[in-house]
Amino acid sequence: PRGGTLVVGSRPRGTAAGTAAEVVHAAFEADVVKAAPPHPHATPDARPFDLSREQPQKQWWRERPVAPATFFGFPDVTKHGLRGGSLYVEQMDSVTLAVLADKCVKEKIVDPEIWEKFCWRAQQISPRMHEPDLCYVFRAFARADWVDQNFLTTYLGRLNRRLHAMHLPDVAVLLEAFANPRFRQSDYLQKTLVHLALLLQHRDDAKASDLARCCAALRALRPLPRALSGEVLEALELLAEALLLRDLSDLGLSRAILVIDSYVAWGLLNHEKEGKSNASADLCWALVRDLKGGLRAHGRERPNDLATLALALSAGGLDHEDLWSELVMNLEFEAHRLSGSAVCMAALGAAKAGRCSGKLYEVLVRRLAEEQGKLTPLDCSRAVGGFLRGPAAVAEAAVTRGPVAERMLELGLAKFSPEELVGGLDGMARARGGVWGVEALAGGLLEALHPRLAELSPAQLAVVAKSLGYLRPETREVLCSILDSAQAAIVAALAEELLGPSPRHLAMLCQGIAAQPRELLPNAGERLQALLPPLAELLAAKPSPVTASTVLASLLRCPASAERTAVLDACAQRLAARAHELTASSLVSLCSALARLANTGWTPPELLLRQVSEMLDMKRYDLNPGVLWRASEALAALGAGPLRLEERDQRRTPPAE
Numbered sequence: 106p107r108g109g110t111l112v113v114g115s116r117p118r119g120t121a122a123g124t125a126a127e128v129v130h131a132a133f134e135a136d137v138v139k140a141a142p143p144h145p146h147a148t149p150d151a152r153p154f155d156l157s158r159e160q161p162q163k164q165w166w167r168e169r170p171v172a173p174a175t176f177f178g179f180p181d182v183t184k185h186g187l188r189g190g191s192l193y194v195e196q197m198d199s200v201t202l203a204v205l206a207d208k209c210v211k212e213k214i215v216d217p218e219i220w221e222k223f224c225w226r227a228q229q230i231s232p233r234m235h236e237p238d239l240c241y242v243f244r245a246f247a248r249a250d251w252v253d254q255n256f257l258t259t260y261l262g263r264l265n266r267r268l269h270a271m272h273l274p275d276v277a278v279l280l281e282a283f284a285n286p287r288f289r290q291s292d293y294l295q296k297t298l299v300h301l302a303l304l305l306q307h308r309d310d311a312k313a314s315d316l317a318r319c320c321a322a323l324r325a326l327r328p329l330p331r332a333l334s335g336e337v338l339e340a341l342e343l344l345a346e347a348l349l350l351r352d353l354s355d356l357g358l359s360r361a362i363l364v365i366d367s368y369v370a371w372g373l374l375n376h377e378k379e380g381k382s383n384a385s386a387d388l389c390w391a392l393v394r395d396l397k398g399g400l401r402a403h404g405r406e407r408p409n410d411l412a413t414l415a416l417a418l419s420a421g422g423l424d425h426e427d428l429w430s431e432l433v434m435n436l437e438f439e440a441h442r443l444s445g446s447a448v449c450m451a452a453l454g455a456a457k458a459g460r461c462s463g464k465l466y467e468v469l470v471r472r473l474a475e476e477q478g479k480l481t482p483l484d485c486s487r488a489v490g491g492f493l494r495g496p497a498a499v500a501e502a503a504v505t506r507g508p509v510a511e512r513m514l515e516l517g518l519a520k521f522s523p524e525e526l527v528g529g530l531d532g533m534a535r536a537r538g539g540v541w542g543v544e545a546l547a548g549g550l551l552e553a554l555h556p557r558l559a560e561l562s563p564a565q566l567a568v569v570a571k572s573l574g575y576l577r578p579e580t581r582e583v584l585c586s587i588l589d590s591a592q593a594a595i596v597a598a599l600a601e602e603l604l605g606p607s608p609r610h611l612a613m614l615c616q617g618i619a620a621q622p623r624e625l626l627p628n629a630g631e632r633l634q635a636l637l638p639p640l641a642e643l644l645a646a647k648p649s650p651v652t653a654s655t656v657l658a659s660l661l662r663c664p665a666s667a668e669r670t671a672v673l674d675a676c677a678q679r680l681a682a683r684a685h686e687l688t689a690s691s692l693v694s695l696c697s698a699l700a701r702l703a704n705t706g707w708t709p710p711e712l713l714l715r716q717v718s719e720m721l722d723m724k725r726y727d728l729n730p731g732v733l734w735r736a737s738e739a740l741a742a743l744g745a746g747p748l749r750l751e752e753r754d755q756r757r758t759p760p761a762e
Contacts, residue, residue: 176208177201182219183212194222199230199238206245220251228259236267236275244282252287261293268300273311273319276301280322289326291333298336305343313351316344317360324367341373345384353395358403361392362414369421375607389423397428400435408439412447415454429460440468445476449484452491452503466492466499470507477508485513486525490532497540505542513546518553526554527565534572547576555583558590563598566591567610567617574620581625588618592632599639608648611639615659633663637672644675650686653679658698665706673702677713684716689727692720696739703743714745721748731757 174181179193182205197205206223208214227242234242243260246253264279271279279297283289301319304311323337323344345368353361368374373385396414404411415432418425436451443451452469455461473480473488480488492503504510518526533547554569561569570591578584591614599611618632626632640656657676663669680687680695687695696717699709721736725748733754741747748754 177204179205182209182214185219186216192219192222194226197226199234199242202226202230203238203241203245206242206249210245210248215249220246220249224251224253224256228256231259231263234263236271237278239263239267240271240275240278240282243288244278247282247285247288250285250287257288261290265293265296268296271300273301273304273308273315276304277315277318277322280319280326284322284325291330294326295333295336298333298340301340302336302343305340305347309347309350311347313348313353313355314360316348316351317356317364320344320348320367321360321363324363324370327370338371338373341368341371342382342384345373345388346382348388349384349391353391356392358396358399359407359410361396362410362417365389365392365421365423366413366417369417374421374423389421393418393423393425393428397425397431400428400431401438404435404439408442409444409447411436411439412443412451412454415458416450417454419454419457424458429458433460433462433465437462437465437468440465440472443469443472443476445473445479446481446484448473448476449480449487449491453487454491456491456494461491461495463496466495470499470503473503474508477512480509480512482513482516482521482525483528485509485516486521486528486532489529490535493532493536493540493543495537497537500536500540501542505540505546510542510546518549521553523554523557523560523565526550526557527561527568530554530572530576531568534575544576548579551576551578551583555587558587561590561594563591563594564607564610566594567613570617571613572617574617577621577625584621584625588614588626588632591617592636596636596639599643608643608646608652609655611636611643612648612652612655612659615640616655619659619662629662630664633660634666634669637663637666637668640672641668641675644672644679647679650680650683651691654687654691654695654698657702658694661698661701661705670707673707674710677710681710681713681716684713684720687720689721689724690732692717692724693728693732693736696721696736700739700742709743711745714740714743718745718748725751725754728754731755 174184174188176182179197179201180188180190182192185192194202202223206227209219209223224246227246231239239260243264246256246260276297280301283294283297320341323341326333326337328334329337348364356364368385368389374389400411400414411432415436417423418429418432433455436455440448440451448469452461452466452473455465470492488509489504492509493500495503501507521529530547530550533543533550536543558566566587570588573584573587578587595611595614615633615636618626618629621629623629644653644656653676657673657680660669660673684692699714699717703709717736718740721733725733730753733748734750734756737748737750737754
């Protein structure tokens with residue numbers, strides 16, 4: 106001190122602080138600029154010491170203190186394996202325990218010593234814990250998969266005791282914990298779903314982000330038993346109605362994609378039945394429209410979300426032209442950053458929607474080869490369904506001669522679940538002609554699947570039956586056993602009104618039976634005749650026009666009878682009312698089927714023929730050149746008059762050799 110002034114640089118005590126620029130500049134010089142070490146032969150600096158300048162090297166308070174790493178006032182758990190010592194678990198309260206346990210989950214710390222101490226402390230303070238700490242601690246142990254019977258019993262009882270006081274954010278955290286099947290008890294899950302429904306029905310103060318978290322948490326619960334599935338579907342409908350009343354722009358793109366994926370996964374965008382609430386479809390379409398224009402920035406941060414969106418859009422039938430164009434472009438840009446699982450999802454989603462370009466196939470195949478060692482059985486199943494829909498060169502490079510087949514042999518088909526085997530077989534059935542190795546790979550999948558038919562659901566059996574229409578087994582006994590199992594399971598499930606099978610699955614079974622050659626399945630007509638009563642009941646429920654068209658075409662092998670005529674009339678009535686929903690290629694196939702059925706004694710109604718003719722005239726440019734003449738000849742044979750054909754629609758003769 107000189108004359109009552111403390112000299113620190115050139116700023117006396119009591120004076121106003123410098124400008125913001127001076128402060129930033131001083132901090133930059135102190136923290137960033139480092140003095141270079143003097144040269145050994147350099148002349149010492151003889152310049153006088155200027156006390157009026159800032160002297161960062163003399164400011165002792167800028168030195169970084171040497172102290173042990175701590176987090177939340179306790180020793181950092183991430184350094185415990187290196188430093189050792191006590192964690193002072195006995196002094197942690199509920200909030201501290203919840204935060205530290207969640208940090209261990211995020212940092213992937215699985216040290217048994219740490220989790221045993223956390224488990225002991227969590228049980229010790231459980232009688233004094235309330236929501237939301239109770240839910241967060243339970244979720245941390247569920248995500249870490251640390252199963253302790255005493256902990257599980259204690260916390261399930263405490264959660265049940267405090268369930269009545271939980272708000273929607275607390276329920277969302279609890280549902281996220283139930284994603285682990287080992288922590289999920291059916292009774293407690295049902296009580297949680299009932300409480301969620303009550304909150305949605307009687308309170309309207311939830312934020313859009315909390316509602317979206319509940320939707321994403323319900324997505325992770327699949328599959329569930331029939332009773333619990335009904336509760337989940339009701340909760341999702343209530344969540345959709347609540348979200349439609351909120352400002353959806355408050356949701357980030359990541360949460361919006363998870364919400365769409367949840368509703369698609371639970372089948373709430375099913376177009377098979379009419380009369381249900383449209384809240385789920387309205388919500389998904391509203392979110393899809395809001396996603397447009399934001400995928401580029403979001404893809405840089407979370408590229409894997411783009412793959413999730415592609416699969417959800419294709420599975421839910423959300424055909425938004427502008428969004429798909431933007432999505433495919435960004436998938437091409439970010440393909441080199443996708444994980445192996447995301448690559449398979451992107452390929453399957455884009456291929457199912459018919460949006461996978463040659464460039465996208467190329468970059469996805471390249472990334473798939475890089476991530477080959479990380480592929481799971483589910484990834485292999487999705488890759489088969491995605492890449493085999495593409496050109497033969499792409500299918501062979503990715504699957505039959507590429508990393509997918511190699512990874513499947515490395516893992517072994519015994520490690521594939523029934524769902525994964527069914528998905529792979531379905532993908533094999535969609536391969537284009539001439540792809541090398543499809544028959545051999547499909548034979549291996551069918552050999553691994555046949556002993557496990559009892560584990561398949563009715564819907565999965567329907568997919569297998571349809572696939573066998575394209576991939577026929579070598580022996581008749583295998584084919585008959587699969588078709589018998591599928592027919593018995595689907596009919597029994599439909600009679601009991603289970604949630605699994607739908608009219609589409611029964612149509613797939615009929616399609617698989619009708620596609621078999623007579624020498625391999627001579628009793629196809631009798632099998633189809635036995636399915637006429639359930640078909641009549643399902644057509645009364647007004648299924649989608651695609652399902653009605655599939656049923657109508659498959660009954661060509663069925664013997665003529667009054668029941669068959671009634672089913673065909675119901676299909677024709679349904680198609681006449683919704684023919685505009687069929688694609689141009691589906692309309693051409695329908696014309697061929699109607700012409701063939703007319704030769705068996707059934708006469709298609711004039712209203713249906715007129716509707717089909719008008720739709721084909723409107724959608725003629727959706728067809729490839731040289732295709733429309735088939736529909737024209739079929740309609741002419743039915744007496745509906747030939748279509749007006751342009752030059753591009755005429756039959757194309759192969760060039761002479």
